[in-house]
Amino acid sequence: MIHAxxxxxxxxxxxxxVEAVRRLDIDVAAGEIVGFLGPNGAGKxxxxxxxxxxxxxxxxxxxxxxxxxxxxxxxxxRRIGYVPQGGTMGPGALLGEELELQARLYGMGATAARDRxxxxxxxxxxxxxxxxxxxxxxxxxxxxxxxxxxLLHAPALLFLDEPxxxxxxxxxxxxxxxxxxxxxxxxxxxxxxxxxLDEADALCDRLLIVDGGRVAGAGTPAAxxxxxxxxxxxxxxxxxxxxxxxxxxxxA
Amino acid sequence: xxxxVLARHYVRQTFRVKAALVFGALQPVLFxxxxxxxxxxxxxxxxEVLVPGLLVQLGLLSAGMSGFGIVFDQKFGVLERLRxxxxxxxxxxxxxVAKDVLVLLVQAVALVGLGYAFGLRAxxxxxxLGLALLLLLAAALAALSYAVxxxxxxxxFAPLMSTVLxxxxxxxxxxxxxxxxxxxxxxxxxxTPFRYVVDGLRALFAGHYTAPDALLGAGxxxxxxxxGIAAATRRFHHENA
Numbered sequence: 001m002i003h004a005x006x007x008x009x010x011x012x013x014x015x016x017x018v019e020a021v022r023r024l025d026i027d028v029a030a031g032e033i034v035g036f037l038g039p040n041g042a043g044k045x046x047x048x049x050x051x052x053x054x055x056x057x058x059x060x061x062x063x064x065x066x067x068x069x070x071x072x073x074x075x076x077x078r079r080i081g082y083v084p085q086g087g088t089m090g091p092g093a094l095l096g097e098e099l100e101l102q103a104r105l106y107g108m109g110a111t112a113a114r115d116r117x118x119x120x121x122x123x124x125x126x127x128x129x130x131x132x133x134x135x136x137x138x139x140x141x142x143x144x145x146x147x148x149x150x151l152l153h154a155p156a157l158l159f160l161d162e163p164x165x166x167x168x169x170x171x172x173x174x175x176x177x178x179x180x181x182x183x184x185x186x187x188x189x190x191x192x193x194x195x196x197l198d199e200a201d202a203l204c205d206r207l208l209i210v211d212g213g214r215v216a217g218a219g220t221p222a223a224x225x226x227x228x229x230x231x232x233x234x235x236x237x238x239x240x241x242x243x244x245x246x247x248x249x250x251x252a
Numbered sequence: 253x254x255x256x257v258l259a260r261h262y263v264r265q266t267f268r269v270k271a272a273l274v275f276g277a278l279q280p281v282l283f284x285x286x287x288x289x290x291x292x293x294x295x296x297x298x299x300e301v302l303v304p305g306l307l308v309q310l311g312l313l314s315a316g317m318s319g320f321g322i323v324f325d326q327k328f329g330v331l332e333r334l335r336x337x338x339x340x341x342x343x344x345x346x347x348x349v350a351k352d353v354l355v356l357l358v359q360a361v362a363l364v365g366l367g368y369a370f371g372l373r374a375x376x377x378x379x380x381l382g383l384a385l386l387l388l389l390a391a392a393l394a395a396l397s398y399a400v401x402x403x404x405x406x407x408x409f410a411p412l413m414s415t416v417l418x419x420x421x422x423x424x425x426x427x428x429x430x431x432x433x434x435x436x437x438x439x440x441x442x443x444t445p446f447r448y449v450v451d452g453l454r455a456l457f458a459g460h461y462t463a464p465d466a467l468l469g470a471g472x473x474x475x476x477x478x479x480g481i482a483a484a485t486r487r488f489h490h491e492n493a
Contacts, residue, residue, distance in 0.1 A: 054332065054335055054336065074338050077336055077338045080336070084329045084333065086327075086329040086332075087328055088329050088330060088332075089328060089329075089330060090328045090330055092265075092269075093265070097264070101257065101261045102333070102337065104254075104257045105254060105258075105337040105338070105339045106337060106338065107338070146329075149333060
């Protein structure tokens with residue numbers, strides 16, 4: 001579903017070039033949930049923005065959802081959903097209206113869009129909230145609404161940028177359940193960045209740990225822990241690979 | 253089609269907050285009510301001179317500040333969400349611009365109506381042609397406003413635009429005809445497109461449809477619209493994969 005080779009992004013700044021992402025290789029198979037972890041400034045969001053066509057890579061090649069990232073960005077966009085870290089709606093926007101607009105932008109007619117919105121709202125337990133402005137939704141409801149936005153066109157691949165940041169433990173667990181159910185029901189592939197190691201451990205089939213724009217480690221949570229020692233936790237893995245505990249990063 | 257879908261969505265959003273529409277047009281309306289009678293009695297010009305100027309002032313203040321909306325959309329992730337859909341960058345821009353043009357049309361019609369109540373006696377064809385010219389100007393201004401908003405630090409947009417727009421209004425001759433200006437100010441005024449649009453509107457409101465000022469104003473407004481939309485589309489495309 002994602003095949004990237006040598007994916008790089010260098011930003012030009014006043015103080016000279018900054019390599020945010022350095023020759024990253026990424027492979028994600030259909031139906032996988034892959035966690036993308038790294039300290040602040042590791043290049044996670046830059047990588048996600050490149051893979052979702054928002055930022056042009058300065059090096060390397062990538063195929064996303066069966067299409068070349070730089071040669072066919074419009075085709076990539078049709079097959080992916082993206083839930084950015086900062087949300088998807090302004091505070092005064094009405095949930096149902098925003099979702100209908102989103103569906104129309106994927107080419108659905110007015111009736112089809114309304115039906116699809118109702119279906120997605122129902123599946124994410126948001127059916128009663130269509131007429132509500134985003135500002136009146138709880139953090140968990142708003143995040144589920146963001147995910148609804150990314151799922152309207154039934155994408156093959158969903159990118160989630162720190163989907164549970166700021167949510168209480170109950171809302172986080174509910175969101176994990178939604179992601180697992182979507183994978184089980186629709187075979188959805190999920191590529192998510194997270195600051196939470198418990199989330200990565202509970203939700204992800206495989207992890208990709210980046211540091212300084214490079215891959216520092218990759219594998220299943222169990223395999224990564226086994227490499228460190230029999231009683232190792234993902235905290236230990238992260239510390240060993242990056243030299244820093246992720247908890248400190250998450251708190252920063 | 254996508255442009256229409258977006259425009260309808262933005263129009264629905266905008267007209268939901270009717271107070272914003274009123275406040276957007278408040279400054280030119282206040283000029284009409286509180287400055288217009290003085291202007292008309294002073295011998296400097298008539299209502300047919302003032303109202304076209306106030307329409308351009310309205311265009312600069314209303315469409316010129318349109319970019320403020322996209323600052324919020326950037327902040328709340330709306331723009332990012334829309335940019336990952338298959339909608340073309342041009343339609344993402346034009347949907348917004350179409351909304352801004354419609355909003356300005358509603359405000360401009362209200363301003364002209366109020367002008368008639370105070371003593372404006374412009375011929376209807378002239379008013380309609382003048383509004384068409386104003387809408388071209390609004391399209392250019394709104395597009396450029398979005399381009400500026402996307403190019404700047406979010407906090408910079410409002411102070412920068414409000415600082416830039418006031419001298420542009422004064423230089424356009426919207427409030428007082430530039431024929432009264434000293435030579436250097438007249439030259440400076442001719443370096444902005446707004447001067448030609450104000451003169452064009454005044455010619456049209458006077459019923460001089462084929463006067464050089466009317467034709468030049470129409471030409472400048474059309475060129476400005478094409479250039480503004482082209483520049484803004486380029487900005488919307490910037491950084492895409």
